[in-house]
Amino acid sequence: MFIALLEDDPDQAILVRTWLEDSGHKCAVFGSGVAITRAVHNESYDLLILDWLVPDMDGLEVLDRVRATLDWRVPVLFVTQRDAENDIVEALEHGADDYMPKPIKRAEMLAPIDAISRRSQQAPEGNDKRLEFSPYTLNTATRTIKLGEATLELTHREFELALFFFKHYGRILSRGYILEAVWGRSAELNTRTVDTHISRLRRKLSLEASNGWQLSSIYQHGYRLEQCATEQLASETSH
CATH class of the missing domain: 1.10.10.10 (Winged helix-like DNA-binding domain superfamily/Winged helix DNA-binding domain)
Incomplete structure (x- = not known):
């Protein structure tokens, strides 16, 4: 799959991109909400992975803009340090498909992504x-x-x-x-x-x-x- 990753921590971005590419996916990394919001209107991504806390625009605002402006439903996975129950509920209510708190292990992240990949390839x-x-x-x-x-x-x-x-x-x-x-x-x-x-x-x-x-x-x-x-x-x- 072609995956867009919103992550402003360079080390974390490199780690996640490595996991994804080692699993056969292609990954584009963005360090700001503005950049990824612009990109989703110029490219066809199979999945968005969003961090909640980024400098210019939080992940929820990115999600809201994507859902409001794209006329097809791209899957969205939140991976963030915010792990309170009300945060999870809020993200899901805004249209996230899944939510995973940091720190996250490789297998835990890849499991829902692989499931999305299988669904997207089903005839x-x-x-x-x-x-x-x-x-x-x-x-x-x-x-x-x-x-x-x-x-x-x-x-x-x-x-x-x-x-x-x-x-x-x-x-x-x-x-x-x-x-x-x-x-x-x-x-x-x-x-x-x-x-x-x-x-x-x-x-x-x-x-x-x-x-x-x-x-x-x-x-x-x-x-x-x-x-x-x-x-x-x-x-x-x-x-």
Whole structure:
């Protein structure tokens, strides 16, 4: 997973980042609330780990801003020295998914993170071979996609890209995140590849309101595949 860590103690940040990277995760470290709040609007993180007490903005304020401005629910884990029961309750009421008091051991931290990782990788409806997103059917065994009864002609990369979008529909995905997840390349490489493939994919899959799905470009961020609202679909099909 791609994890954003808010921690103003450099030694603690290095320790936690090492634990995460040794477990196969990628970790971006931020020393201020302003920095991580800005970052979550420019990158697609799978998990936020927040300290409560940071110099410019406390963790709860960061959490409130994230929940208020992001239109998808990124998991949030608090790791902090504040361990009073009312602190834990307050964090959970603000939308935290879990809360762990410091000092923390490696295994204790990684257990909930691994659980989040497993949930994020689960295919819809628990079937990893045939995925239904009406009117689309994705078959991971044959690596084919059907629109209704018609089998669509896609390259291997286009299938991987479509599968990635459908598994993460409703979520804004940055170009860098898509490039790393589908191509396995660093986000520093040219992201025009992503734009070109997405344009072709949108056309080949006919991702439009009349088919119940839209693949939209999100200004200064990336792309989002979303199901059309019933009213929008009815409006489109009536014309």
